[in-house]
Amino acid sequence: xxxxxxxxxxxxxxxxxxxxxxxxxxxxxxxxxxxxxxxxxxxxxxxxxxxxxxxxxxxxxxxxxxxxxxxxxxxxxxxxxxxxxxxxxxxxxxxxxxxxxxxxxxxxxxxxxxxxxxxxxxxxxxxxxxxxxxxxxxxxxxxxxxxxxxxxxxxxxxxxxxxxxxxxxxxxxxxxxxxxxxxxxxxxxxxxxxxxxxxxxxxxxxxxxxxxxxxxxxxxxxxxxxxxxxxxxxxxxxxxxxxxxxxxxxxxxxxxxxxxxxxxxxxxxxx
Amino acid sequence: xxxxxxxxxxxxxxxxxxxxxxxxxxxxxxxxxxxxxxxxxxxxxxxxxxxxxxxxxxxxxxxxxxxxxxxxxxxxxxxxxxxxxxxxxxxxxxxxxxxxxxxxxxxxxxxxxxxxxxxxxxxxxxxxxxxxxxxxxxxxxxxxxxxxxxxxxxxxxxxxxxxxxxxxxxxxxxxxxxxxxxxxxxxxxxxxxxxxxxxxxxxxxxxxxxxxxxxxxxxxxxxxxxxxxxxxxxxxxxxxxxxxxxxxxxxxxxxxxxxxxxxxxxxxxxx
Numbered sequence: 316x317x318x319x320x321x322x323x324x325x326x327x328x329x330x331x332x333x334x335x336x337x338x339x340x341x342x343x344x345x346x347x348x349x350x351x352x353x354x355x356x357x358x359x360x361x362x363x364x365x366x367x368x369x370x371x372x373x374x375x376x377x378x379x380x381x382x383x384x385x386x387x388x389x390x391x392x393x394x395x396x397x398x399x400x401x402x403x404x405x406x407x408x409x410x411x412x413x414x415x416x417x418x419x420x421x422x423x424x425x426x427x428x429x430x431x432x433x434x435x436x437x438x439x440x441x442x443x444x445x446x447x448x449x450x451x452x453x454x455x456x457x458x459x460x461x462x463x464x465x466x467x468x469x470x471x472x473x474x475x476x477x478x479x480x481x482x483x484x485x486x487x488x489x490x491x492x493x494x495x496x497x498x499x500x501x502x503x504x505x506x507x508x509x510x511x512x513x514x515x516x517x518x519x520x521x522x523x524x525x526x527x528x529x530x531x532x533x534x535x536x537x538x539x540x541x542x543x544x545x546x547x548x549x550x551x552x553x554x555x556x557x558x559x560x561x562x563x564x565x566x567x568x569x570x571x572x573x574x575x576x577x578x579x580x581x582x583x584x585x586x
Numbered sequence: 587x588x589x590x591x592x593x594x595x596x597x598x599x600x601x602x603x604x605x606x607x608x609x610x611x612x613x614x615x616x617x618x619x620x621x622x623x624x625x626x627x628x629x630x631x632x633x634x635x636x637x638x639x640x641x642x643x644x645x646x647x648x649x650x651x652x653x654x655x656x657x658x659x660x661x662x663x664x665x666x667x668x669x670x671x672x673x674x675x676x677x678x679x680x681x682x683x684x685x686x687x688x689x690x691x692x693x694x695x696x697x698x699x700x701x702x703x704x705x706x707x708x709x710x711x712x713x714x715x716x717x718x719x720x721x722x723x724x725x726x727x728x729x730x731x732x733x734x735x736x737x738x739x740x741x742x743x744x745x746x747x748x749x750x751x752x753x754x755x756x757x758x759x760x761x762x763x764x765x766x767x768x769x770x771x772x773x774x775x776x777x778x779x780x781x782x783x784x785x786x787x788x789x790x791x792x793x794x795x796x797x798x799x800x801x802x803x804x805x806x807x808x809x810x811x812x813x814x815x816x817x818x819x820x821x822x823x824x825x826x827x828x829x830x831x832x833x834x835x836x837x838x839x840x841x842x843x844x845x846x847x848x849x850x851x852x853x854x855x856x857x
Contacts, residue, residue, distance in 0.1 A: 405651050425831070432827055531850070577835075
C-alpha cells in the first residue's frame with residue numbers, strides 16, 4: 316500500500332493553516348476507547364515539525380504531554396522553532412481544539428554523523444515473527460486493529476492471566492496493518508502501542524492513560540529506510556507504580572537487533 | 587545549614603519579574619566547565635512553576651531541553667500554565683538570555699493520592715554510605731564540589747580505568763554538600779549529576795553535554811520530607827551510543843530502598 320493511501324498517513328496528515336500552524340483531524344481507524352490513540356497524536360505533533368519549512372535535521376527527541384482529552388474531530392497544531400543551532404534545532408508545539416490547549420510538546424531535531432557506537436541494552440529473546448499467532452485486537456479500541464501484535468511474553472489483553480503477575484514486562488512484535496514502511500512518524504506512534512503496564516501487572520481494567528511521553532530516536536533516516544515494512548520487536552516494563560501514576564520504559568528494536576528508539580512515559584491510573 | 591543560606595538555594599533563587607516571569611542568576615558554586623551545571627538549571631526551571639501563584643499540586647514530570655549554552659550571569663524564566671485540570675496541571679517554560687531562548691521545558695504537576703503500589707526495579711546492591719570514601723571532585727567543574735559522591739561501581743572520573751569498560755553503569759551515593767534537606771528542586775538537580783556515560787564507557791574525554799532530560803517524580807512531597815539530608819543512591823546506564831548521541835537512564839533511590847525518581851536524557855558527544 317502506498318504511503319498516501321495508508322490510514323496512518325491519513326490520520327497524521329496536516330494541512331497548512333497559517334504561519335507555523337497546521338490543521339488536522341482525528342481518524343476513526345485510530346480511535347481509542349475515548350478520542351484518538353495517543354501514539355497517532357504524538358506522530359501528528361512530530362509531523363507539524365517535519366512539515367515546517369524551517370525544519371533542519373531529523374528527530375532526536377520528542378516529548379508529548381497529554382494535557383486534556385482530545386475529542387474526535389478537527390484540531391490545530393502550532394509549531395515554533397525555539398532555537399536553531401548548527402547541528403540541532405529545538406521546537407515547541409501545541410495542539411488546540413476550540414482554542415483550548417489539549418497537548419503540549421517539544422522536539423529536538425539533529426543532524427547525525429558517524430561516531431563511535433555501541434549498544435548496552437540486550438536484544439530481547441523472541442521466537443521469529445512468522446512462528447507466532449497474531450493477537451486479537453481490543454474490540455473497543457479501533458486502533459488496536461491497525462497493528463499486527465504478536466506477543467512473546469506478557470501484554471496480550473485478549474489472553475489475560477487470572478491472577479496478578481510477578482512483573483509488567485511485555486515483549487511483542489509490532490507491525491502496521493496494512494504493512495507500511497517504517498519512518499519517524501510510525502516509529503513515534505509505535506512507541507505508544509504498549510497497553511498500560513497496570514493492566515499487565517494486575518488483570519483488572521481501571522481508568523488509565525498516558526500523561527507524558529518522551530522518545531529518543533537512536534535510528535537515523537537511513538536506518539529507518541532499510542527497515543521497509545518489516546515487523547519491529549518491542550519490550551516494555553514499569554519501574555514503579557504508586558500514588559496514581561506509573562512509569563513505562565520501552566525499547567523498539569529492528570528485526571536484526573538494532574535499537575531504533577527508547578521511550579518513556581508516565582501513566583495515570585485510578586484504583 | 588538552613589535552606590535560605592545554602593548555595594543551592596541561592597543558585598535556584600528567582601525574583602518575580604512580571605506576570606509569570608522570573609529573574610535568576612547563575613551561581614559560581616554550581617559552575618560547570620562552561621556555564622552552569624545543567625541540573626541546577628533544571629531545578630530553576632521547576633522553581634519557576636513552584637513559585638507561580640497559579641500552581642496546583644506537586645511535580646510529576648519535568649522535561650528540560652538544553653537548546654543553547656547558558657552564559658554565566660543573569661537569565662529570565664517565563665512559565666505559562668497551558669492547562670489546568672482537576673488533578674493535573676501542565677506548564678510550558680522558557681529560559682532566555684539577552685532575548686534569545688536557551689532552554690525550553692515542560693512540566694506536569696499532579697495531586698497525588700494513595701493507590702495500589704509496587705516497585706519493579708531492583709534496589710541496587712551497595713555498601714553503606716559511611717563505609718565508602720568520598721570521591722575527589724573534578725577540579726575544572728565547580729559544581730562537583732557541591733556534591734558528596736561515593737562511588738560503588740563505575741563513574742568516578744578521578745579514578746578512571748585505563749581501558750574501555752564493558753558497560754557504562756554507575757552506582758553512587760549522592761548528597762548535597764553542605765547537607766541539605768531533599769526536596770523537588772534538589773532531586774531534579776540530582777537526576778543530572780551523573781557524568782556523561784561516554785566518559786564511563788571509554789576512558790577518554792570528549793566534548794559532551796545533555797541535550798534533553800526528562801524526570802518522573804515517583805516520590806510525593808511527604809516522602810521527600812522524611813528523607814531529610816540523608817544521602818540517596820543513584821544508578822545510571824546507557825542503552826545506546828551512536829551517531830553523535832547516547833541516552834542515559836537513571837534511578838534515584840532513598841537510603842531505605844524507595845524509588846524517588848527515574849530520569850532519562852539524551853546526550854551529545856563528539857568523537
